[in-house]
Amino acid sequence: VQLQASGGGEVQTGGSLRLSCVGSGLTFSRYVMSWSRQAPGKEREFVAAVSRSRHVYYADSVKDRFTISRDNAKSTMYLQMNSLKPEDTAVYYCAADDRIITSQYMQSDAYDHWGQGTLVTVSS
Numbered sequence: 001v002q003l004q005a006s007g008g009g010e011v012q013t014g015g016s017l018r019l020s021c022v023g024s025g026l027t028f029s030r031y032v033m034s035w036s037r038q039a040p041g042k043e044r045e046f047v048a049a050v051s052r053s054r055h056v057y058y059a060d061s062v063k064d065r066f067t068i069s070r071d072n073a074k075s076t077m078y079l080q081m082n083s084l085k086p087e088d089t090a091v092y093y094c095a096a097d098d099r100i101i102t103s104q105y106m107q108s109d110a111y112d113h114w115g116q117g118t119l120v121t122v123s124s
Contacts, residue, residue, distance in 0.1 A: 001026045001113040005094045008118030011084055015122070019079040021094030021115055028075040031098045035068065035079050036108040037090035037120075046108045047092070048079060057105050062088075084122045091117040 007019040019035070034049035048068040049057040056068050067080040077094060095111035104110035 001096060003094050003096060003113060003115030005092065005115040005118040008092060008120045010121040010123060013085060013122060013124050015084050016080070016082045017084065017120060019081065019092055019094075019118060019120075021077040021079075023075045023077075023096060026075075026096065026098075026113075028070075029072040031096040031113075032100050032105060032111075033068075033070055033077040034095045034105070034108075034111055035077075035092055036095060036111075037088075037092045038117075039087075039090040042090075044093070044108050046106050049105045050077065051102075051105065059106070081120070084120075086122050086124045089120060089122050091119050093117045 002024045004022045032051050035047040036044050037047050038044040046059050047062055050068045050070050065083045070077045094115040096113045097111045100110050
């Protein structure tokens with residue numbers, strides 16, 4: 001399983017970015033997909049997840065600003081990030097797991113497969 005995240009960059013407060021995560025070596029539709037992030041000097045934290053049936057889950061800190069989605073035909077997951085804040089600055093990682101249970105969807109450490117990360121910087 002390989003995951004390739006892209007789309008990071010630098011934006012000003014209030015701006016938008018869309019992250020993408022392309023999967024290979026897996027039957028994409030069978031995997032629960034998620035985004036987590038790690039800010040400088042902080043632990044990695046869960047951001048959002050999308051289930052096989054496209055149910056979505058969000059951390060409170062990004063709810064109503066971020067939208068997670070998936071396109072199984074393209075083996076790709078997206079994270080649309082709007083109204084970005086300086087506290088959203090972090091390396092964003094995509095993750096996948098095909099055996100995770102619902103109660104674990106919002107637990108970053110529960111995912112087995114990880115991409116390399118893409119840096120998002122929000123300037124004030």
